[in-house]
Amino acid sequence: MEEKKTVLSVKNLSVSFTQYERWIQRTTLLAVKDVSLTVREGELVAVVGSSGSGKSLLAHSVLGILPYNASWSGEISYYGERLTEKRMEKLRGKEIVLVPQSVSYLDPLMKAGPQIRKGKRDQGSRSESLQTLRRYGLDETVEKLYPFELSGGMTRRILISTAVMEKPKLVIADEPTPGLHLEAAKRVLSHFREMADEGAGVLLITHDLELALEVADRIVVFYAGTSVEEAFAADFREERFLRHPYSRALYRAMPEHGFCAAPGAQPYLKDRPSGCPYAPRCELQEARCSREVEYVGLKDGMVRCVKAEEG
Numbered sequence: 001m002e003e004k005k006t007v008l009s010v011k012n013l014s015v016s017f018t019q020y021e022r023w024i025q026r027t028t029l030l031a032v033k034d035v036s037l038t039v040r041e042g043e044l045v046a047v048v049g050s051s052g053s054g055k056s057l058l059a060h061s062v063l064g065i066l067p068y069n070a071s072w073s074g075e076i077s078y079y080g081e082r083l084t085e086k087r088m089e090k091l092r093g094k095e096i097v098l099v100p101q102s103v104s105y106l107d108p109l110m111k112a113g114p115q116i117r118k119g120k121r122d123q124g125s126r127s128e129s130l131q132t133l134r135r136y137g138l139d140e141t142v143e144k145l146y147p148f149e150l151s152g153g154m155t156r157r158i159l160i161s162t163a164v165m166e167k168p169k170l171v172i173a174d175e176p177t178p179g180l181h182l183e184a185a186k187r188v189l190s191h192f193r194e195m196a197d198e199g200a201g202v203l204l205i206t207h208d209l210e211l212a213l214e215v216a217d218r219i220v221v222f223y224a225g226t227s228v229e230e231a232f233a234a235d236f237r238e239e240r241f242l243r244h245p246y247s248r249a250l251y252r253a254m255p256e257h258g259f260c261a262a263p264g265a266q267p268y269l270k271d272r273p274s275g276c277p278y279a280p281r282c283e284l285q286e287a288r289c290s291r292e293v294e295y296v297g298l299k300d301g302m303v304r305c306v307k308a309e310e311g
């Protein structure tokens, strides 16, 4: 079998923010800490985590669009080569695209059609944008609509159309289904699955594990700014296949497994404990959990838990 090329590789990514308290006191907030993952051709990898766990910062680091007060360290590569700022500038919006989390990425004063075509007016671009719209169940009438005239589902499909016009090799979709009812959300996700099946690498960011499991090949679980587990989607069929206590808690919180939410909440980043961030909520917690915990390979996946190998 032909080995699938690695499209995106993120190694030991950390992102921190410089902030000023009471105008003078400079503090650094470590928002993303030691995140590693890969996305191969034809693969859909879902990053799953609750709000504030650092998912969008991961996406923005890859795309080189972090806010001005952020700095990052680690290694981000695209097809085996470092993704420098200069290289990213050439690829962004073409080979590497973002389907953004916020609909505010659409210009409210510009009709949908020109936004999808990115201002191009030639006949080729026109017929291509129409083809793309049709692929997502829309037609030429939406080209003439302004963003405020579009429904939530239409807006999502317009954002996808805008992103895929250039036939990207890496698609990063940041929470592409908020506000959509289940059927519409599933339809949107099936489009990303299709892109992967056609050969692109897709990184899908979502807080919805259940939906992610419908389309993803692999799942990376985020908690409080770090990756705690990477597993095949198939591993989520049974709790015992999962390696991290937080992933197992997510499993138990799924409706078909009893809706059993773990007590406690994800800590705010400034209150994140040293060592394993999940330790204060973990039934297996012990003294060594307060020391740095490495992210290591285990049973065809990755895990950040000192107890995992024993389990």
Ligand SMILES: Nc1ncnc2c1ncn2[C@@H]1O[C@H](COP(=O)(O)OP(=O)(O)OP(=O)(O)O)[C@@H](O)[C@H]1O
Residues within 6 Å of the ligand: 017, 029, 031, 049, 050, 051, 052, 053, 054, 055, 056, 057, 058, 067, 069, 101, 175, 207, 269
């Ligand atoms: N511009 C910023 N300045 C300071 N801190 C920030 C900034 N942007 C993000 N953060 C911090 O990083 C954390 C992670 O943000 P991020 O947007 O990546 O979360 P997320 O997982 O995408 O959440 P959501 O599911 O709500 O979109 C935030 O909770 C916040 O503490």
Ligand SMILES: [Mg+2]
Residues within 6 Å of the ligand: 055, 056, 057, 101, 174, 175
């Ligand atoms: Mg986000």
